[in-house]
Amino acid sequence: MLPLIWKQLMGGNLDNSYQKREPMTLDPSPTPWRLALSATVLFVAIFAVDLLLPLGVAGGVPYVAVVLLGWWFPKRNQTIILAAISTALILIGYLYSPEGGIPWVVASNRFLALFAIWVSATLLVMAKKAAEKVKKANEELEQRVEERTRKLRESEALFKDISEASTDRFWETDETHRFTSMFDHSESAIFPAAGEFIGRTRWEAAGVNPDEDEKWGKHRDDLLAHRTFRDFQFAITDEDGINCYLSASGKPFFDEEGNFRGYRGSATDITERKQAEEALQSTRILLEKTFASQTAAIFVVDMPGRMIRTCNPATEKMFGYPINEILGEETAFLHVDEEHSRKFGEMLMPALDDFGVFETEFEMRRKDGTVFPADHTVSEIRNEQGERTQVVSVVRDITERKQAEEGRRIALIEAEQANEAKSEFLATMSHELRTPLNAILGFSDILGDQYFGPPGEGKYKEYADDIHASGEHLLELVNDLLDISTIEAGKQSLVKEKLSTDGIIRECARIITEKARSKGIELVTKVSENLPPLYTDRRAMKQILFNLLSNSIKFTPEGGRITVSAKASKRNTTLKIADTGTGIPAEKLPQLTNPFTRGEQDPHKAQEGIGLGLAITKSLVDLHDGTLDIKSKVGKGTTVTVTLSNVAS
Secondary structure, three states: OHHHHHHHHHOOOHHHHHHOOOOOOOOOOOOHHHHHHHHHHHHHHHHHHHHHOOOOOOOOOOHHHHHHHHHOOOOHHHHHHHHHHHHHHHHHHHHHOOOOOOHHHHHHHHHHHHHHHHHHHHHHHHHHHHHHHHHHHHHHHHHHHHHHHHHHHHHHHHHHHHHHHOOOEEEEEOOOOEEEEEEEOOOOOOOOOHHHOEOOEHHHHHOOOOOOOHHHHHHHHHHHOOOOEEEEEEEEEOOOOOEEEEEEEEEEEEOOOOOEEEEEEEEEEOHHHHHHHHHHHHHHHHHHHHHHHOOOEEEEEEOOOOEEEEEOHHHHHHHOOOHHHHOOOEHHHHEOOHHHHHHHHHHHHHHHHHHOEEEEEEEEEOOOOOEEEEEEEEEEEEOOOOOEEEEEEEEEEOHHHHHHHHHHHHHHHHHHHHHHHHHHHHHHHHHHHHHHHHHHHHHHHHHHHOOOOOOOOHHHHHHHHHHHHHHHHHHHHHHHHHHHHHHHOOOOOOOEEEEOHHHHHHHHHHHHHHHHHHOOOEEEEEEOOOOOOEEEEHHHHHHHHHHHHHHHHHHOOOOOEEEEEEEEOOOEEEEEEEEOOOOOOHHHHHHOOOOOOOOOOOOOOOOOOOOOHHHHHHHHHHHOOOEEEEEEEOOOEEEEEEEEEOOOO
């Protein structure tokens, strides 16, 4: 029995379990075998004393001391064992102790001893149980503290690694928003030193007054309201005038009582990004200005739907549509019609597939319906996958260029016609000069050789008259050449005076009447009465009328009629010379007033003259700021209308 009890008191592998426990008190606890030995010695001593004392003595009470040794035993049941042993020894002592004492007192003493033992054991077990709970709780708390400490160290290590690897700065401010600390592991040459921030607010570091800057004022309001902020961008200028751009983010923090303690956050150097953004913005502005300043219409078209995404102001000006009526529309509405648009697309796509660019001339249509020639240059835009997503179309109105080309073409034709006119002039001039010269030379030879006898014969007078007429004709030719050269040189001067319209017409008609009568032509004048006077140069006016009447006589056959008429309005007088001559082909009318141009091409069929009469007449009329109009029909005749001012200028 005793070895079993001893083993229970020793707790089997008590040493191992005990070694795992920490002492319950500050003093070192006895070893298990010493506790068991002490309990055994006490049991033996108390039991021996109890056997020696009479029954009436409370000899069982000292067993409480043995039970209290259970506090140092590691297991609660060991305390119960001590109490049970004590109970057994008390009962044995009751049976074997010497007799004596009052029975109820003896029983009471033994009962009180047992009561004290078990109350002590119960309280001790409860205390040990509570202590074990507290110890377990402490151990769990220590484990949690250790775990949290480990996690905190890991977090600190993580934060340290991140902060050391990051180019950001980590900062902290106090309740007045002044920087109290700043951790900087960056190597930025632009980022201001951390010491420049300590003791200053963010706006003080930036040199800005929040009361005068809306953005900074709003930022300060956010800080005063303890609001979290993100990506607040600002610039700091260093002593060299170089801007450093920063992006700050922060979050307020509070103490355990909820009092605001400041902000914590990070700041990133975004100088390079800002510089890139500014460069990109400058490039964008330059491109936009270039895009907007182009006189050519430029529009970006989404493919394959050919829908206009954007265009420049020149597009609006060229086509007459407001920009809001252009954007989002297909390009077909700018073409002449659907057929034109279809043909354009058929030419466009193969060219883009082969060369990536397409150039052509194609007609376009404005909002008012007018069609104009345009030069097209279309370039494609492809995405990273090589798909054609858009095209840029540049359209130039080439109306002026086409007109210039047409003008050059007409000028070339006119130059060729002028060259032909020169050839005609040379042929005509040689004929016109040769004819009277031949007559002069021939008749003078006859006179000199006296083919018809001595001078005085009738034939000589006739030949002399022919020589005179030929000389006058040569003089007229030379005068015409001199007049046209003077006019073309701009040296012709006018001496305007008040001339009677009826008088100047009748004077010229009277001089030319004999010539008309000799050809069997009737000359009729129809002049209204009381015509206002003309303000013209007398010599020029007579030359105009003589040239026109002479032309009519030349091209009017025998039996024909020439009619001269005049009428006036408040400011102008209109003169008309109409004949019933051969008429002039319509295609020749525009060139008739050019020098050296005649209605008849063949000089052998034409009337005498070198084609300067109408050119001189037109020039003289122009010098008077008048107009000359020619209407003619082949086989019917020609009417020339001259309009001159009758108001002094």
